[in-house]
Amino acid sequence: MTETRRDTGAWIRRLLPSEAPVRLVCFPHAGGAASYYHRMARKLSGEAEVLAVQYPGRQDRRREPCVDDLAELADLVLAEIRPWTDRPLAFFGHSMGALLSFEVARRLERDGGTLTALFVSGRRAPRLTRPGEVRPRSDDELVAAVRKLNEAELPLLDEPAVRDFVLPPLRGDYRAVEAYRYAPGPPLACPVVMLTGDQDPQVTWDEAQAWREHTNGAFDLRSFPGGHFYLDTHTADVAGLVATHLRNLRSPVCGTGAA
Structure with missing residues (x-):
């Protein structure tokens, strides 16, 4: 197969370049960066080539303004x-x-592209x-919100230099999420798999089930032990689930994406 490009911009x-039969594009959480998915890329080696999106405003793009829409x-x-x-x-x-990822998937399918899952x-x-949900505004409120969701960040956020590095993109991403309003439209054609931590304060079981309404394809819902960042401790299990779904869904009718 001839690649359309090798550079990533x-x-x-391109976290772990490979000739795997499918590409998995990963979208980070608020305040997150592409590097978050390095472990996922290693676990999926041979099953999928993992690409990760690097949003403006963080790491090597920290001098660029965040996109808060x-x-x-x-x-x-x-x-x-x-x-x-x-x-x-x-x-x-x-x-x-x-x-x-949902909004990009909608646009991809709208333009005639195909998404495997x-x-x-x-x-x-x-x-x-x-x-009534209120987003954090001040630095202290942002830190408190992160600490509520991710205990692994507790020691780091006590360092002023870390705060200066982490909080600007986090604030921009929170603004984007706060302003988001779903625009009704056709359900996706591709299958949707929803994953959640069984102790995640951000997602109830019913709220997770509601993703079923956003696809005309197959739907699967899986729960893992843990909170909002259950993925940190269950990367291997999640990667195994993703790999199984991709193998089961792979078929000659999969398109080559948007023209």
């Missing part, structure tokens, strides 16, 4: 993904990344809102 990171971000990401559609594509998004994690269905 600013937006798309999910619709705009989805348009930008879709344009960057198009050169990688010479193999079947699947998406994986966690938390904010679940919303963004959409894996969404740690986020209630797009049409659902929680009345």
